[in-house]
Amino acid sequence: MSDLYRSALSARISKLPMLPPEPDEDDEESEAADSLGSLPPPVAGIGPTTMPGTRAYASAQRKRAPNPELTPLSASAYFAQATQIAVPDSGLDVRAYYTPPRVREGGEPGTVIVCHHGAGQSALTFALAAGEVTELSRGECGVLALDCRGHGKTATTIPRPGPEGGEDFSIETLTSDFVNTLKVLYPDPGAAPSLLLSGHSLGGSVIVRACPLLQDLKYRLAGVAVLDIVEEFTLEALPMMHSLLDARPAGFGSQEEAIEWHLKTNAVRNPLSARVSVPAIIQPAPEGTSPAWIWRTPLRNTAPYWTSWFTSLSKLFLTARTARLLVLAGAERLDRELMIGQMQGKFQLTVVTGVGHMLQEDDPRKLAEVLVEFWRRNERVVPAGVKKVGER
Amino acid sequence: MDQDASGSGGWRFAQCFGDKGDVEDITEADIISAVEFDSTGNYLATGDKGGRVVLFQRNELKKGCEYKFYTEFQSHEPEFDYLKSLEIEEKINKIKWCKRQNAAHFLLSTNDKTIKLWKVFEKSLRVVSETNMHDGQQALAPPMAAQGLKLPRMTPQDQITAAVPRKVYSNAHAYHIHSISVNSDQETYISADDLRVNLWNLEVSDRSFNIVDIKPANMEELTEVITAAEFHPNHCNLFMYSSSKSNMKLADMRESALCDRHAKLFEEEEDPSNRSFFSEIISSISDVKFSHDGRYILSRDYLSLKIWDINMESKPVKTISIHDHLRGKLCDLYENDCIFDKFECTWGGDDKHVLTGSYHNYFRIFDVDDSGDVVLQADKSAFKAKKMGGPLPGNKAGAKNGVRPGGLRENMAMDTLDFNKKILHSSWHPREDTIAIAATNNLFLYSAA
Numbered sequence: 001m002s003d004l005y006r007s008a009l010s011a012r013i014s015k016l017p018m019l020p021p022e023p024d025e026d027d028e029e030s031e032a033a034d035s036l037g038s039l040p041p042p043v044a045g046i047g048p049t050t051m052p053g054t055r056a057y058a059s060a061q062r063k064r065a066p067n068p069e070l071t072p073l074s075a076s077a078y079f080a081q082a083t084q085i086a087v088p089d090s091g092l093d094v095r096a097y098y099t100p101p102r103v104r105e106g107g108e109p110g111t112v113i114v115c116h117h118g119a120g121q122s123a124l125t126f127a128l129a130a131g132e133v134t135e136l137s138r139g140e141c142g143v144l145a146l147d148c149r150g151h152g153k154t155a156t157t158i159p160r161p162g163p164e165g166g167e168d169f170s171i172e173t174l175t176s177d178f179v180n181t182l183k184v185l186y187p188d189p190g191a192a193p194s195l196l197l198s199g200h201s202l203g204g205s206v207i208v209r210a211c212p213l214l215q216d217l218k219y220r221l222a223g224v225a226v227l228d229i230v231e232e233f234t235l236e237a238l239p240m241m242h243s244l245l246d247a248r249p250a251g252f253g254s255q256e257e258a259i260e261w262h263l264k265t266n267a268v269r270n271p272l273s274a275r276v277s278v279p280a281i282i283q284p285a286p287e288g289t290s291p292a293w294i295w296r297t298p299l300r301n302t303a304p305y306w307t308s309w310f311t312s313l314s315k316l317f318l319t320a321r322t323a324r325l326l327v328l329a330g331a332e333r334l335d336r337e338l339m340i341g342q343m344q345g346k347f348q349l350t351v352v353t354g355v356g357h358m359l360q361e362d363d364p365r366k367l368a369e370v371l372v373e374f375w376r377r378n379e380r381v382v383p384a385g386v387k388k389v390g391e392r
Numbered sequence: 393m394d395q396d397a398s399g400s401g402g403w404r405f406a407q408c409f410g411d412k413g414d415v416e417d418i419t420e421a422d423i424i425s426a427v428e429f430d431s432t433g434n435y436l437a438t439g440d441k442g443g444r445v446v447l448f449q450r451n452e453l454k455k456g457c458e459y460k461f462y463t464e465f466q467s468h469e470p471e472f473d474y475l476k477s478l479e480i481e482e483k484i485n486k487i488k489w490c491k492r493q494n495a496a497h498f499l500l501s502t503n504d505k506t507i508k509l510w511k512v513f514e515k516s517l518r519v520v521s522e523t524n525m526h527d528g529q530q531a532l533a534p535p536m537a538a539q540g541l542k543l544p545r546m547t548p549q550d551q552i553t554a555a556v557p558r559k560v561y562s563n564a565h566a567y568h569i570h571s572i573s574v575n576s577d578q579e580t581y582i583s584a585d586d587l588r589v590n591l592w593n594l595e596v597s598d599r600s601f602n603i604v605d606i607k608p609a610n611m612e613e614l615t616e617v618i619t620a621a622e623f624h625p626n627h628c629n630l631f632m633y634s635s636s637k638s639n640m641k642l643a644d645m646r647e648s649a650l651c652d653r654h655a656k657l658f659e660e661e662e663d664p665s666n667r668s669f670f671s672e673i674i675s676s677i678s679d680v681k682f683s684h685d686g687r688y689i690l691s692r693d694y695l696s697l698k699i700w701d702i703n704m705e706s707k708p709v710k711t712i713s714i715h716d717h718l719r720g721k722l723c724d725l726y727e728n729d730c731i732f733d734k735f736e737c738t739w740g741g742d743d744k745h746v747l748t749g750s751y752h753n754y755f756r757i758f759d760v761d762d763s764g765d766v767v768l769q770a771d772k773s774a775f776k777a778k779k780m781g782g783p784l785p786g787n788k789a790g791a792k793n794g795v796r797p798g799g800l801r802e803n804m805a806m807d808t809l810d811f812n813k814k815i816l817h818s819s820w821h822p823r824e825d826t827i828a829i830a831a832t833n834n835l836f837l838y839s840a841a
Binding site: 002003006012 | 567568587614617676
């Protein structure tokens with residue numbers, strides 16, 4: 001037959017629907033799905049996993065042998081020390097991971113990159129990046145990562161109920177927590193190392209608000225780096241957060257399972273980093289309940305504060321009186337304010353490709369390079385009397 | 393043809409043209425792609441993949457059926473379409489003879505894009521025999537006076553057969569031409585490609601009329617292509633075209649200029665229980681032919697031959713299975729593309745028999761009226777048997793080749809069919825029972841006369 005007929009035929013054949021894959025289940029699994037287990041929490045929404053009645057849900061219920069390749073890793077390889085800092089002004093016992101900067105000749109205190117994580121995350125999200133920074137700067141640049149209120153291993157000593165009910169997660173509280181912690185860590189602003197504040201997602205909002213407060217307290221700021229957060233788009237996406245949260249499983253059977261879920265749903269694309277950071281965002285469930293591991297931070301309770309977190313972020317970023325850096329993941333999408341600011345040269349913009357929202361985890365090396373370069377570029381030996389950028 | 397013990401229906405191998413070598417080292421250009429007897433049966437034309445046309449002439453001196461080589465010419469050359477960056481093959485797709493009107497022969501040959509009208513004639517070469525300087529044997533003294541001048545004399549020296557392209561009909565088809573058919577009025581002819589049928593006047597090469605167009609507005613929705621087209625042998629206004637969707641349409645040119653609306657539609661309702669993934673592909677009609685009296689239509693689809701009465705559109709008068717044992721192998725045939733092979737079919741000169749080819753060089757001749765059928769194989773074994781004076785293979789008596797008793801019919805259903813050896817093209821002498829079979833690069837002639 002002619003080529004025309006053949007090509008028309010193959011075009012039609014390719015449009016035929018695919019045969020459904022052969023279900024190769026064993027009988028046990030399907031029986032487990034049929035049996036009535038304990039009533040699961042309502043799982044509605046458009047999530048891909050764990051709808052009740054699906055086999056995946058049944059398997060989530062069943063205990064599965066943990067995947068040996070995904071055992072949790074300690075962050076001790078990436079940070080020099082982990083301490084718990086009592087911050088009475090905030091009523092918190094803050095967990096901090098710290099690599100102090102190498103003291104240079106002349107007693108210069110050096111620089112510390114202070115990292116604030118995003119909502120529902122923990123300080124260990126910066127673990128791999130911290131290790132890279134230490135390596136790249138040959139120890140000259142220190143790294144400090146904090147667990148903020150209600151996250152990681154930070155404990156609340158004095159409960160602070162919020163105006164909206166539940167714990168107080170308002171942006172003002174988070175900012176003051178951050179500032180208070182630094183005050184405890186570095187009581188003498190003059191002797192303290194210069195600080196390069198770096199915040200991911202919600203953390204970015206915290207640091208741009210903390211920046212003027214710290215400068216008023218006479219701390220020296222090397223710069224402020226906001227990671228992958230743009231006000232306008234985040235505010236637009238807030239309504240979708242609820243369905244995103246609904247798609248998350250209520251918990252996991254083991255830490256490995258949690259790590260696997262994060263990798264499978266591409267929340268984190270770097271397996272090594274997931275093994276360090278994911279265990280910090282889940283906690284063991286109370287004895288006897290299922291699933292065995294639940295989320296550390298019930299994000300749904302913070303919903304009332306979401307809008308306040310990100311409002312006026314762009315404005316505050318552009319008016320921070322220090323060197324500014326914005327790192328975006330994947331694509332250069334700026335809102336109107338940031339775009340004007342960028343055209344006016346008010347900040348450095350870096351786009352990292354091939355990474356997801358957790359860019360510090362997906363490509364820690366790249367982020368470390370960007371931060372260290374930003375630090376070196378803005379750190380100058382300043383003769384006395386000459387004001388640095390933004391200094392009053 | 394009475395029932396005879398040999399089982400070959402009285403058909404005897406007559407001749408084989410070609411290099412008769414092994415299958416492995418065939419030159420691609422030698423593969424025969426078209427076979428056609430002329431309207432008298434005295435001349436036989438074959439076209440090959442290399443664009444050459446070879447003509448054979450009946451040897452009148454011999455009593456039996458014998459053909460000898462007549463002439464050969466290069467009909468088409470490979471071309472390149474610069475606009476679409478496509479090669480245009482020189483393979484001859486069809487040859488059709490025009491009826492003889494004078495001493496010269498006229499035939500149409502076509503490749504994918506261009507049709508040519510060739511005039512083949514005997515040309516006597518004349519040479520100058522006597523000039524003013526030479527009288528044929530010795531030199532002459534040049535004449536001194538005007539009266540001594542004479543015209544040079546020419547004498548015929550040689551007769552050669554010359555082939556000259558009289559007309560070239562080009563640039564009329566966007567798709568590959570697969571059929572041409574000369575009208576009974578001997579003035580016009582049609583050429584058909586996958587989506588269009590054009591009407592030409594033999595005298596006019598720069599213009600043609602489009603009479604059938606089934607191209608859809610959106611090529612993505614293409615489901616049907618035209619597979620064959622032929623003029624009615626007696627009525628100059630009727631022609632037929634078959635499609636890949638297992639139907640044939642008879643169109644009347646008197647009705648309208650564009651014959652998209654058929655006068656008759658020949659389609660057999662498909663048995664829904666037989667439907668399979670391949671139903672559509674195997675029901676696609678590969679060739680269609682009018683009988684010589686114009687009362688019947690012969691159609692060939694992948695597995696069967698169907699004889700239709702021109703007056704009855706609903707179902708064929710007779711359905712003949714050719715190689716039904718292939719029905720179980722359709723998957724493999726789809727994989728190796730053999731399911732798309734276009735087999736031709738032919739009527740016998742007296743419309744009492746039909747002929748079509750199959751795989752492994754088998755071909756079959758069926759009786760139209762009763763149930764006789766003959767299976768023959770166009771193979772080396774045919775002429776080896778002849779040399780030794782023995783009967784054709786397939787005979788019960790001649791088990792020399794280790795052929796199983798029961799004949800070729802059973803052999804055809806063997807598992808080890810060679811799908812590369814297929815009889816696609818054949819032609820039947822219009823006046824006697826002589827057939828020409830194209831088997832890859834060889835031309836076989838069988839006769840039952």
